[in-house]
Amino acid sequence: MLARLRLLLFAAIGGALTGAISFSFLKGLDWATRTRVAHAWLLWLLPLVGLAVGAVYHYWGGHAKGGTPYVIEQGHIFTHGVPSRMAPMIWGGSVLGHLAGASVGREGAALQMAGSATDTAARLGRLSNVDRRTLVIASLAGGWGGVFAVPFTGVAFALQMTRKHRWRALLPSIVSAFTAKWAVDALGYSMSARPHLPALSLSWSLPFKLLLAGAAFGLLARVFVWALHLVKRRMGHWVKWPPARPIIGAAATIGLAALVGRGYLGLSTPLLNQAFAGLHVHWYEPLLKLVFTLIALGTGFVGGEVLPLFVMGGTLGGAIAPGLSVSGPLLATTGSVAAFSSAAGVVLTGLVLSVEQFGWNALLPAVIVGVGAHLAAGKPGLYVTHH
Structure with a gap:
């Protein structure tokens, strides 16, 4: 009984720490996005940011280079644990990337x-490895x-991604999920509102x-996962020095932004909000977001x-809604x-x-769309682990 209570205490401690770090991270991302939009010249610093991030991870990353799949893996088969350096490295790398315009997200971080x-x-x-493995699962x-x-959603995701010990x-x-949310709320961060479907x-x-x-969303997810692994493999084969790879990506991002505009840099939440609002979405917007990412x-x-x-699926939903004679917000939200859920193979988490x-009101359409997406996406591979 005492061992169980101790485990829950550390789950609460981990949740509180996660909430505090999440608050600072969200504030950092907001600042980075505002600053980049206000100072367009920051995009030209993207190669320098890429070199810095690539060098730090290459020379000092250690197991932190494994990213989200490594964290999930430690929830399956605990070996070395999750390194302390991973938190500051992903915090700094993500915020700097957003400041200069890299098309990356925030949930993986x-x-x-x-x-x-x-x-x-x-x-x-000094908890046992068994308890540490359980807490790693809870941290998801x-x-x-x-x-x-x-x-x-966090609880569903954690249990789906680590089924053996769920x-x-x-x-x-x-405990971890709700403590983290309460910590962010207590610190005063307000999340952007999401539309509730009629x-x-x-x-x-x-x-x-x-x-x-749903099949269209699943195919989009399938192409994204396949292409992401392909680009990583090809870059690893062609460019032997890892810090040089983000420089090439930065140059491509700058060139593409000069051709099609800067709306696809960073989080691109305005594109998603427009789709949620039922505004017109061009067919090429989800494809361009996919390429930038x-x-x-x-x-x-x-x-x-x-x-x-989310942005790819939401904008694709908004783009195909008129052709299907379906509500734009309905397909944008479910899409x-x-x-995401079809790319990661977590249908229940998606629901x-x-x-x-x-x-x-989103449940029934989410079930139908989710089934179609899951069937079209095939075997998921977004979070590939060794176990």
Whole structure:
């Protein structure tokens, strides 16, 4: 009993640390985005930022180079634990990348910071490897609760990604997720509002249209995962010195931005908000966001894949909605989640996320779209681990 209470205490400590780091991270990203938009010349610093990030990870990264898949792996089979350096490295690398315009996300960074902070506390507390493994699983829930304010989604994600030990980690995951969210709320950060879908007006053709849209989101996710691994492999083969790879990605990003504009840099949340609002979305917007993100993540910039996938799926939903004669906000909201959940193979997490973000009216369309996306995406590979 005392051992169980101790585990929950460290889950709460890890959640509080995750919430504090998430608050500073969200504030840092907001500052970086405002500053980049106000000072367009910062884009020209992207090669220098890429070199700095690439060099730090190459020479001092250690296991931190494994990123989110390494954190998940430690929840499966605990070996070395999550290094303390991972949190400051991903914090600094992500904020600097956003400041200069790299198209990366934030949720992957949150999972790494949560795992690093939680496992560091557990190591200092001299917990056993079994308990540390459980807390690493719980930290995945804390990352979602802290940076995205969706604790139920965090719990579902943690249990889906680490199935072998999930029931032992259930209660610690709940504690970590809600503690992280409460910490961010207590520190005064306000998350951007998400639209709540109205009650669905069913017709005989709507389920088929939603399935078709889901297949489109799944194919998008499949192409993204395949292309991301391909770019990483090719860059590793062609460019032997890792710090040089982000320089190449930065040059490509600058050139592409000069051709098509700067709306695809950073988080690109205005594109997603326009799709959620039902405004017109061009067919090429999800494709361009995909290309910008492949360039950034494939060449060595750090951050996350989740929010870029949200933007890709949301804008694709907005683009195909008129052709399917379906509500734009309906396909944008369900598509944003389906693109991520099908890429990661976490359909249940996607359903929980849909309800937590967009209300209970999103559940039925999310189920239909999610099934279509999952079937089209095939075997997921977003978070590839050795185990």
